[in-house]
Every structure is written in structure tokens, then in C-alpha cells.
Amino acid sequence: MARRLNGRVLAAHYETSLRTSVAQRLATAGCPPGLAVVRVGDDGASGVYVGRKAQACGRVGIRSWIIHHPATASQQEVLESICRLNADPACDGILVQLPIPAPLDARQLLLAVDPAKDVDGLHPLNLGRLVRGEPGLRSCTPAGIMALLAHGGVVLEGIRALVIGRSILVGQPMGIMLQQANATVTVAHSRTRNLADHCRQAELLVAAAGQPGLVGGHWVRPGAVVVDVGIHRAPPPQQGTRATLQGDVRFAEVEPLASHITPVPGGVGPMTVAMLLWNTVQAWQQRCGGGTAPLAPLPR
Ligand code: GUN
Numbered sequence: 001m002a003r004r005l006n007g008r009v010l011a012a013h014y015e016t017s018l019r020t021s022v023a024q025r026l027a028t029a030g031c032p033p034g035l036a037v038v039r040v041g042d043d044g045a046s047g048v049y050v051g052r053k054a055q056a057c058g059r060v061g062i063r064s065w066i067i068h069h070p071a072t073a074s075q076q077e078v079l080e081s082i083c084r085l086n087a088d089p090a091c092d093g094i095l096v097q098l099p100i101p102a103p104l105d106a107r108q109l110l111l112a113v114d115p116a117k118d119v120d121g122l123h124p125l126n127l128g129r130l131v132r133g134e135p136g137l138r139s140c141t142p143a144g145i146m147a148l149l150a151h152g153g154v155v156l157e158g159i160r161a162l163v164i165g166r167s168i169l170v171g172q173p174m175g176i177m178l179q180q181a182n183a184t185v186t187v188a189h190s191r192t193r194n195l196a197d198h199c200r201q202a203e204l205l206v207a208a209a210g211q212p213g214l215v216g217g218h219w220v221r222p223g224a225v226v227v228d229v230g231i232h233r234a235p236p237p238q239q240g241t242r243a244t245l246q247g248d249v250r251f252a253e254v255e256p257l258a259s260h261i262t263p264v265p266g267g268v269g270p271m272t273v274a275m276l277l278w279n280t281v282q283a284w285q286q287r288c289g290g291g292t293a294p295l296a297p298l299p300r
Pocket residue numbers: 049095096097098099120140141169272
């Protein structure tokens with residue numbers, strides 16, 4: 001039976017450590033860290049994620065606010081919001097919540113964020129720093145997965161890793177971080193042939209395909225480490241019961257086979273939020289010089 005990599009517990013450790021760091025540095029910095037989330041439209045899941053991020057900020061002493069534009073907003077209006085936040089001394093971190101509704105151009109919006117405030121690690125400068133192995137703000141979900149793996153004692157050196165999904169939010173930076181940890185990485189995607197065969201060879205499988213229940217037990221090599229990035233609302237099992245959350249992995253089938261597995265919910269999701277807080281405090285410290293003691297290091 002797999003060992004569960006519990007993101008809730010590890011994220012709570014990060015929050016405790018960040019709360020202490022913020023409290024210790026507040027007097028020197030003169031103002032608390034500030035995180036602004038730019039949201040466009042009314043995607044329901046985005047609303048839930050943005051709310052969770054704001055609550056988590058409150059727990060560690062980060063001031064947060066949401067700039068919510070209607071889906072009908074123009075590119076220029078959203079760009080102007082981002083420019084105002086770039087210039088706002090109370091704002092250390094800016095997150096443009098994805099997805100951005102068509103016809104707006106999400107790439108241009110991400111490019112407009114000041115790289116020093118890019119706590120999502122999605123600006124080309126920060127992605128370039130990641131590729132080059134240089135210090136910089138790192139994408140939150142893959143950084144959170146690296147922290148979970150390190151904390152779970154998973155050795156990445158030389159292992160065969162498969163990442164399913166090639167988004168800039170998860171798949172691409174995940175592949176690079178795993179390579180930098182000396183794993184041998186394959187990035188699979190919707191056009192990959194024989195995906196099941198690739199999966200069966202993987203010693204580490206990161207499922208970020210956005211397809212509920214894609215990975216079943218017959219795709220998983222016994223003893224593999226399985227990380228599930230998917231989060232989907234499944235219909236209630238019976239009338240009158242609540243909808244449940246489901247990942248890209250069929251948990252009940254895979255848990256008996258894997259050596260380690262992340263549950264959904266309570267695995268990757270809380271770690272994404274913890275890394276966002278970590279990046280925001282890091283950006284605040286860089287900008288305000290809130291003391292010299294480094295934050296606990298993140299696995300690269
Ligand atoms: N949408 C879903 N997850 C994320 C995330 O981690 N960052 C951003 N910007 N948008 C998201």
C-alpha cells in the first residue's frame with residue numbers, strides 16, 4: 001500500500017514558518033507583504049482557488065486583495081490594472097489567475113507583470129531563469145510537488161520520470177525541475193502515442209493532463225511514485241450527497257500498487273498555495289529588505 005504524500009500537513013508547516021518570518025521582519029520592512037490576484041470573468045473553479053489563496057494569506061500575515069474584472073473587460077483594462085499593481089509599493093506579488101477568458105491574450109498579461117512581483121513564476125524571465133538553473137521565482141505547483149517529494153524522501157537521482165501534460169503552468173516547469181534533480185524525464189501530451197506504455201515504464205508519474213481518472217492501476221508500474229495534479233468535480237455518488245473531488249489518477253486502483261501517492265484533495269493543491277505564500281514573502285523580503293535571515297530553502 002502506498003505511503004500518502006500529505007500536502008495539507010506539509011503546507012501547514014510552511015505556513016507556520018512563513019508566519020514567523022513575516023512577524024520577525026515586519027518592523028524592519030515597515031509594511032506587511034502584499035499579494036494581488038487579478039481575476040477576469042466568473043469561472044467557478046477560479047473563484048474557489050482565489051478565495052483559498054486569500055484565506056491562506058490571512059493566516060500568515062500577508063495582505064491580499066482581488067482585482068476582479070468582468071469577462072467583458074478589454075485587454076487594455078486588465079493591462080492597466082497590472083501596471084498599477086507593478087507601481088504599487090504595497091504590492092509585492094501579482095498573480096494573474098488562469099484561465100483568462102477568450103478573446104483576451106493571457107500571454108501578454110503575464111508578460112506585463114513585473115518579474116520581481118511574478119509570484120506565479122510564469123513571466124518569461126522567471127521561466128528562463130528556471131531553464132538556466134538560476135535563482136528566481138518558481139512556478140508554484142511544480143515547486144510544491146518538488147517540496148512534497150523531498151519531504152517524502154523520494155530520491156530523484158537517475159529515476160525515470162514521466163510528466164503527463166505540457167502546460168507552462170505545470171508540465172513544462174515540472175519537467176525542467178525534475179531534470180535539474182537528475183531524473184530522466186519524458187513529457188507526454190495529448191498527441192503522445194502509447195501513453196499507457198510510457199506510464200508503465202515510469203518510476204515517477206506526474207499526472208497533469210486535466211482528464212479525470214485517466215491513469216488507472218493497469219498503467220502504473222508497481223512501486224512507482226504517483227503525483228496527481230488533477231482536480232475535478234465528480235457527480236455526487238447518490239442523490240442528496242455532495243459532489244466529490246477527483247484527480248487524473250484513479251486513486252483506489254493505484255494506491256495499492258504505488259510506493260507513494262498524493263491524494264486529491266489534500267495533496268498537490270495545498271502545496272501550490274503554500275508555494276505562492278513562500279514566493280510572496282520572498283519577493284517582499286527582496287524588495288523591502290525585511291531582514292537578512294533566509295527563508296527555509298525550497299527544493300529546486
Ligand atoms: N489556475 C489554476 N491554478 C493556477 C495557478 O497556480 N496559478 C494561476 N495563475 N492560475 C491558476
